[in-house]
Amino acid sequence: MANAAHAWPERKRNPSAGRRKTESKLRSLWRSYTNNKFLIALFLPGFFIFFLFAYVPMYGLQIAFKDFHVLEGVWGSPWVGLDNFERLFTGHGFTDALRNTIVISLLKYAFTFPAPIILALMLNEVRSVLFRRIIQTISYLPHFFSWVILASILFSFLGMYGAVNQLIGLLGFEPVLWLQQPDKFYGILILSDIWAGVGWGSIIYFAALSGIDPTLYEAAIVDGASRWQRLWHITIPGMMPTILIMLLLNIGHFLSVGFDQIYNLITPMTSNVGDILDTYVLRNMLSMDYGLGTAAGLFSSVFGLLLLFATNWLVKLYDRDQGLW
Structure with missing residues (x-):
């Protein structure tokens, strides 16, 4: 039984194969981006506007947990x-x-x-x-x-x-x-x-x-x-x-x-x-x-x-x- 347990040799990891697979995925992703570059160019202005007005203001949410003073600013106000x-x-x-x-x-x-x-x-x-x-x-x-x-x-x-x-x-x-x-x-x-x-x-x-x-x-x-x-x-x-x-x-x-x-x-x-x-x-x-x-x-x-x-x-x-x- 002991010999049977070792009948199948362990599969050796091949670092180069994993690296080639990752490089192949990156090339495929980059090719997808280049093929759709005009669609991405149309998407980016809307994304930046949405990010600027929807996500950047979330920085100010910490005011809800502070005694906010205008002169001290958001970071300077005490929690x-x-x-x-x-x-x-x-x-x-x-x-x-x-x-x-x-x-x-x-x-x-x-x-x-x-x-x-x-x-x-x-x-x-x-x-x-x-x-x-x-x-x-x-x-x-x-x-x-x-x-x-x-x-x-x-x-x-x-x-x-x-x-x-x-x-x-x-x-x-x-x-x-x-x-x-x-x-x-x-x-x-x-x-x-x-x-x-x-x-x-x-x-x-x-x-x-x-x-x-x-x-x-x-x-x-x-x-x-x-x-x-x-x-x-x-x-x-x-x-x-x-x-x-x-x-x-x-x-x-x-x-x-x-x-x-x-x-x-x-x-x-x-x-x-x-x-x-x-x-x-x-x-x-x-x-x-x-x-x-x-x-x-x-x-x-x-x-x-x-x-x-x-x-x-x-x-x-x-x-x-x-x-x-």
Whole structure:
């Protein structure tokens, strides 16, 4: 048995063979780069911009763990550990801002997120190409205006002497302070968000619809499927991978509910329901409490990252071929 154990000689390592294999891989990699040098040249400017504005600012995250002083700089400011986070969670205003942010985010996922999908499905059923293009053009337009302009339009229409109150007055009713009443703020916020983004958001869903095999519809018609059955069993399943990817891309920004929109629409009378984490961070930054503001921003980012991982895991349970990774 002892002789049998040594019947097979040990394979000797060949350092030169391993080195040649590594050199071959490097040559193959370099050849791949040289063959695609123009594509890489197109990629590099975007990569550098993304790196400059997305990764370099992460250097400042250490302010969340420091008693930051402008004159001493980031490195010179003393470390305070988790003191800023303790002040954040126990301080005034954070709980209300977090609650408002979660409520607004849930409302947007319930109403704003499905709106482009519904618009794409509705226009997909329209047979008149001219009418479809007119509706698409009209729905795209608000996307190209900033929220400063859109908010000005809303204030002009919904103000005390705006067009809506003028119409209400002609009907014999008292004017309504639409943008100054907290109970109406969320409704105006969601409707204006849909108005501003539904057309632009539907573009990717139109692309998903164009990728569905038309022979599936032809076979369903031959089998006697109604329009609703074709929509439910062909169109929506064909769009589902795109819908899941868009949901995953948006879920990481769960606590970022649109600073530009809310900052331009909020009024002193609606601040109790419109104050969100972004405006909370801005107030602390303006008061030069940079440590607390950075801690709030870091909390929002980490929460979104964890939520992204959890949602991707749930999507994998639904369909293991879907997900971001």
